[in-house]
Amino acid sequence: MSKDTKGAVVVEGRDIRRDYHVRGGLFTPARTVHAVKGVSFSVEKGKTLAIVGESGCGKSTLARIITLIDPATAGELFIDGRKIDIAAEPLTPEMRRKVQIVFQNPYGSLNPRQKIGDILCEPLVINTDVKADERRERAMSMLKKVGLGTEHYNRYPHMFSGGQRQRIAIARALMLNPSLLVLDEPVSALDLSVQAQVLNLLADLQDEFGLTYIFISHDLSVVRYIADDVLVMYFGEAVEYGSRDAVFSDPQHSYTKTLFAATPRADVESIRARLTRKNAA
Numbered sequence: 001m002s003k004d005t006k007g008a009v010v011v012e013g014r015d016i017r018r019d020y021h022v023r024g025g026l027f028t029p030a031r032t033v034h035a036v037k038g039v040s041f042s043v044e045k046g047k048t049l050a051i052v053g054e055s056g057c058g059k060s061t062l063a064r065i066i067t068l069i070d071p072a073t074a075g076e077l078f079i080d081g082r083k084i085d086i087a088a089e090p091l092t093p094e095m096r097r098k099v100q101i102v103f104q105n106p107y108g109s110l111n112p113r114q115k116i117g118d119i120l121c122e123p124l125v126i127n128t129d130v131k132a133d134e135r136r137e138r139a140m141s142m143l144k145k146v147g148l149g150t151e152h153y154n155r156y157p158h159m160f161s162g163g164q165r166q167r168i169a170i171a172r173a174l175m176l177n178p179s180l181l182v183l184d185e186p187v188s189a190l191d192l193s194v195q196a197q198v199l200n201l202l203a204d205l206q207d208e209f210g211l212t213y214i215f216i217s218h219d220l221s222v223v224r225y226i227a228d229d230v231l232v233m234y235f236g237e238a239v240e241y242g243s244r245d246a247v248f249s250d251p252q253h254s255y256t257k258t259l260f261a262a263t264p265r266a267d268v269e270s271i272r273a274r275l276t277r278k279n280a281a
């Protein structure tokens, strides 16, 4: 994790499409859902692209394509400059570990029967031949990086608060030194004050290690804080895509204008007051 290659494009999607074929029922005909309709984007090393939109607009589908969980119906995906054809090739562990994901629910995403140390070491056990001593050392060091003490190594997830669990999920995602972290509504399940702490942690980790994020959210105040670029999705299409400041100050599409008008200014101001990121505009 270093900032040396900042500026290089880590992930790029070109005209990504995803259709779902839904079988017909007794009274309903078969149909095709066009969940993602030709979305293009790119994210440079050390930057954050926020993907915003209301429920059903295709955010999760796009996230599953970017995290190499599902194939696209059409389009091209490049990670670290390499074209990925998830439908045609079995992905090597090396490709799989380039993209990691943190989910919304820190309660559901950690195995309650595993100690924190085992949760953190598991990706190394599965994907690498790093020896046990080294695994432990790396897990201890990662705990410190996410603001948790090494005494937590032998504890179970139920012994932690929601914010601490999300720190553990972030630590696990970083154990394989990924090129890209996809954060799928990572703070929406947390109390507001804890949201601010986790967002600050993400910002600090990014500043320190040059991490690259795709941040999926419906919360504009959070997006305004965390994003460098913003992509707004509406019914599967990217209706707005540009720098955070350009999108927020001069939204072009009528949907974006409505979305922004629906977010009370006070919400944006209050979350900014809780956050300490240096470049929060």
Ligand SMILES: Nc1ncnc2c1ncn2[C@@H]1O[C@H](COP(=O)(O)OP(=O)(O)OP(=O)(O)O)[C@@H](O)[C@H]1O
Pocket (backbone or CB within 6 Å): 020, 021, 022, 033, 034, 035, 053, 054, 055, 056, 057, 058, 059, 060, 061, 062
């Ligand atoms: N497996 C599937 N089969 C059929 N249709 C699907 C499937 N998955 C998603 N869809 C449809 O694709 C569209 C986009 O869904 P998606 O889950 O990507 O939206 P989203 O923006 O992430 O919503 P949410 O925030 O509620 O998760 C929706 O119309 C959804 O019903």
